[in-house]
Amino acid sequence: MSSSQPVYKRVLLKVSGEALMGSQGFGIDVAVADRIAADIAEAVRMGVEVGLVVGGGNIFRGVAVASKGGDRVTGDHMGMLATVINALALATSLRKLDIETVVLSAIAMPEICESFSQRRTLHHMAQGRVVIFAGGTGNPFFTTDSAGALRAAEIGAEAIFKGTQVDGIYSADPKKDPTATRFDTLTHSEVLEKGLAVMDVAAVALARENSIPIIVFSIHEKGGFGEILTGGGRKTIVTDI
Secondary structure, three states: OOHHHOOEEEEEEEEOOOHOOOOOOOOOOOOHHHHHHHHHHHHHHHOOEEEEEEEOOOOOOOOHHOOOOOOHHHHHHHHHHHHHHHHHHHHHHHHOOOOOEEEOOOOOOOOOOOEHHHHHHHHHHHHOOOEEEEEOOOOOOOOOHHHHHHHHHHHOOOEEEEEEEOOOOOOOOOOOOOOOOOOOOOOOHHHHHHOOOOOOOHHHHHHHOOOOHHHHHHHEOOOOHHHOOOOOOOOEEOOOO
């Protein structure tokens, strides 16, 4: 059951880098970036303030370097740069739709985008702009999921929307295990206790600490983001309330 009025006023959307690949094996499918941007634009036009954290796995994964004996810190820095590329791509897609968008990076690169600060972020959001957070947390050993939870807490988001490849949290990977069951609701503690790999432990713990619900849905469902924002759609809600 959904109404046309959004349930949330300010949200943090976490999109994985892999989501931007579409059916490609690597990189950015512009058509997919445009479709995700269209869903965000719909939310903005409903009056929802949107912060966006994007991963970098479609271009580079820091852990891949470490697993082959390379330096983890350098690998993570390379991964952070990948997230900046994705942030710029999504910003381009949003601007094509006349949505005012700003990219704020946790790593200073003033020729390319602004640097992140909470004060600057809140100013842009108050002006109705979509803010895309690039560069993860700016620290190695932390994932972009953790960056999503951190930024959500910093902006006072009412929920973290995690756009994934499936339409919620399952007991196992439904693409590999046809007997996997889907959860409608869970608590943060249950996600941690059951070892459900929807977000990493640090991200879920940070969301729990700040009483921020996590809503898991399929990023590939056109219009799905808007539908869930108004109380409908298929999703799993993680909340302790």
